[in-house]
Amino acid sequence: MATKGEVKKEVFESEEDLAVSLAKYTAQLSDKFCKERGAFSVVLSGGSLINSLRKLVEPPFIDSIEWSKWHVFWLDERVVPKDHEDSNYKLAYDGLLSKVPILPGNVYAINDTLSAEAAAEDYEARLRHLVKSNIINISAASGFPKFDLQLLGMGPDGHVASLFPGHPLVKENEKWVTFIKDSPKPPPERITFTFPVINSSAYIALVVTGAAEAGAVQNALGNSQNSEKLPVAMVSPEGELAWFLDTAAASKL
Numbered sequence: 062m063a064t065k066g067e068v069k070k071e072v073f074e075s076e077e078d079l080a081v082s083l084a085k086y087t088a089q090l091s092d093k094f095c096k097e098r099g100a101f102s103v104v105l106s107g108g109s110l111i112n113s114l115r116k117l118v119e120p121p122f123i124d125s126i127e128w129s130k131w132h133v134f135w136l137d138e139r140v141v142p143k144d145h146e147d148s149n150y151k152l153a154y155d156g157l158l159s160k161v162p163i164l165p166g167n168v169y170a171i172n173d174t175l176s177a178e179a180a181a182e183d184y185e186a187r188l189r190h191l192v193k194s195n196i197i198n199i200s201a202a203s204g205f206p207k208f209d210l211q212l213l214g215m216g217p218d219g220h221v222a223s224l225f226p227g228h229p230l231v232k233e234n235e236k237w238v239t240f241i242k243d244s245p246k247p248p249p250e251r252i253t254f255t256f257p258v259i260n261s262s263a264y265i266a267l268v269v270t271g272a273a274e275a276g277a278v279q280n281a282l283g284n285s286q287n288s289e290k291l292p293v294a295m296v297s298p299e300g301e302l303a304w305f306l307d308t309a310a311a312s313k314l
């Protein structure tokens with residue numbers, strides 16, 4: 062288990078090097094949790110993260126990972142049909158899930174026939190059920206679900222999941238999953254994990270690439286003049302936080 066609250070930061074010369082290191086990190090945690098508890102609960106973001114996970118579907122990772130023990134969740138999802146171009150499920154399916162032998166029953170996509178509000182309630186109810194069946198751990202400290210690994214991306218404005226700067230949802234501290242109908246980034250309707258769920262995680266990998274992200278990285282990790290704490294700066298898991306940055310994203314540190 063990681064040291065409580067440990068923060069690691071690595072800056073890579075190229076996105077290619079970052080992708081290899083991210084695959085190693087994910088594969089090592091998969092091995093650890095599959096051995097320890099016979100299951101690995103993994104939470105995916107949308108956006109550029111899925112491309113950064115591409116090495117997982119190549120040797121040696123594709124052959125060594127016990128894919129049948131993976132249980133896959135979404136940190137946030139857009140309220141669109143699963144085959145829509147904006148769907149985070151579709152992005153992950155096309156780039157990762159369709160290429161590896163993960164059991165279809167272990168892939169927990171949102172119910173895309175429901176409204177945003179109902180989809181968030183439904184997803185939380187399914188998580189509660191999976192906690193009861195020990196697929197997902199619960200945090201003794203917070204009482205919120207404790208995923209083995211959450212893989213986070215970040216937008217240039219410092220948003221993580223669908224938790225945007227200045228939006229009241231960043232303060233939600235009771236619900237596990239909530240919804241937004243006025244997302245500043247399209248599409249407007251989404252569901253998202255809340256900060257208590259994000260911050261109860263055993264491990265978080267925060268993957269950030271590109272110069273457009275440098276200011277938000279500085280807000281979270283550097284000496285920023287900006288007193289407003291961006292959502293990315295509120296990521297503080299019970300377990301380990303590992304930053305995977307490229308030189309452009311780290312250029313203001």
Ligand SMILES: O=C1O[C@H](COP(=O)(O)O)[C@@H](O)[C@H](O)[C@H]1O
Binds near residue numbers: 105106214
């Ligand atoms: O809208 C979203 O944006 C963030 C960041 O995406 P990126 O393309 O800038 O990496 C993503 O993490 C989130 O899951 C997604 O819904």
